[in-house]
Amino acid sequence: MEKRFLGKTGLEISVIGFGGIPIQRVDKEAAVDLIEELNKQGINFIDTARGYTISEELIGCGLEKAGRHNFILATKSMVRDYQGMKNDIEISLKNLRTEYIDLYQLHNVRTEDEYNKVIGEDGALRALKEAKDKGKIKHIGITSHDLNILEKGIESGCFETIQFPYNPVERQAEELFKRANSLGLGVIVMKPLAGGAITNAELSLRFILENPHVGVAIPGMDSIEQIRKNARVGNEYRKLNDRERETILAEAKELGTEFCRRCGYCAPCPQGIDIPNQFLMEGYYTRYSLKDWAKERYAGFNNKASDCIECGQCETRCPYDLPIRKMLKKVANILG
Template sequence: MEKRILGKTGLEISSIGFGGIPIQRVDEEYAARLIEELNKQGINFIDTARGYTISEELIGYGLGKFGRDKFVLATKSMSRDYDGMKKDIEISLKNLRTEYIDLYQLHNVRTEAEYNKIISENGALRALKEAKQEGKVKHIGMTSHDLVTLEKGVDSGYFDTIQFPYNPVERQAEELFKKANSLGLGVIVMKPLAGGAITNAELSLRFILENKSVSVAIPGMDSIEQIKENARVGNEYRKLNDTERDIILTEAKELGTEFCRRCGYCAPCPQGIDIPSQFLIEGYYSRYNLKDWAKERYMEFSSKASDCIECGQCETRCPYDLPIRDMLKKVVNILG
């Protein structure tokens, strides 16, 4: 397996990692088999989150059977304040059956207001720093779907890693990845298959790994066959040839006609709808087959796709000219 250094953490990790969202669908024993297969295939980086229902618990069960010391373990929390993060760290340690977590990340920081709360005196960052001093957390990272907010994190000096979507369709972070890499931050790529929209997984992963600013790509996996297929990209890594590049970029271009990159330029919506998140959750429902989980998350939104009054302001701001109103109707048809 090709190994890369996770920025200034100094951790040597596999270029293909394990995304922990889909593991929610399997039982404990199969989860343990997945962890065992990761080790067999040379994948040593695991990423999960408090918000992925039982993902931490399932991974913890597998680690308990096949060895915590074989893996670099990352998780994350949506908590924004000190007390909430302090509590979540303890829950993660218990769930993952470990005395320490290699990388604890602030999960999906979306706005400047959220970011400012996190770094305030009573914010979540303080709890993470204390946990680091106590040895419970080794390194601190930040994830986001908002490029402007993530850039604040890169420039701050607070974080060891960043995590952002990147694939042949979503390439808006390439310059920020270069900057992060030059500053010694590890770069973790989520959504390497565009939430399952990209059909040619191998070519997409190979495209991503050509970017030397990237530390690791973390496709979500819930089967042994998926692990074998994705690990093969790192175990037998080779650059794309011209024909392969044309294939994957053509697919990306085709997806681009109605594909949300979650850039956030459509905001603000007069009805308070978080438009990119509507499409994100619909993707989990339709492409990841996480129907119950996605439905539950969708119902938590205070303003939903169904609240759209079709004013069209979002479409005037979208740099990709997406038919956002029609796409929101699709969300309503699927999620209500």
């Protein structure tokens, strides 16, 4: 398996990692089989989160069987305060059946207010630093769908890794990755298949790995077949030829007519709707088949797609000319 160093962390990781969202759909026995298959295929990086329902617990069962020492383990938490993060770190350690976690990340920091809270005196970052000093975690990272937040994180000196969506249709972070790499931060690519929207997984992964600033891509997988297919990209790594590049870029262009890159330029919505997150939940529902989980998270939004009054202000700001009003109607029809 092709390996790269995750920035200055010193962690040598497989270029294909394991995204822990879809494992929620399988039972304990199947989860153990999946983790064992990762080891067989040379995939040594696993990324999960407290918010992925039973993902940590299932992965923990698999690690116990396949050998914790064979893997570099990352998880993350949505809590923003000091005590909440202290509690979540302990829960993660218990769930994952491990004495330490290689990388613990602040999960999906979305706004400047959230960012300022997590780095503040009573913020989650303080708890992560304390846990690192005690050896409970080895490295600290941050994830977001907002370029501005990660730009702050990169320049702060507080973090060792970043995680952001990247694929042939979502390329807005290329300069961000370059800057992160120059400062020694590791780059983790989430949504390498655009949340399941890209059908040609192999070409998408190979496209991503051509970027020298990327450390690892973490497609979500819930079957042995998916693991073997995706692992083959790293085990038999080769660059795209002209025909393959033309094929994947053509698919990206087609998706671009109704695909949100979560750049955030559509904000602010007069109705207070977080537009990119509406599309994110719809993607989890329709493409990841995480219907109950997506509906539960969507129900927690204060302002939903159904609150759209079709003023159209968002569409005038969208750099990709997306039919946002039409897309929000679709979300409302699916999620309520």
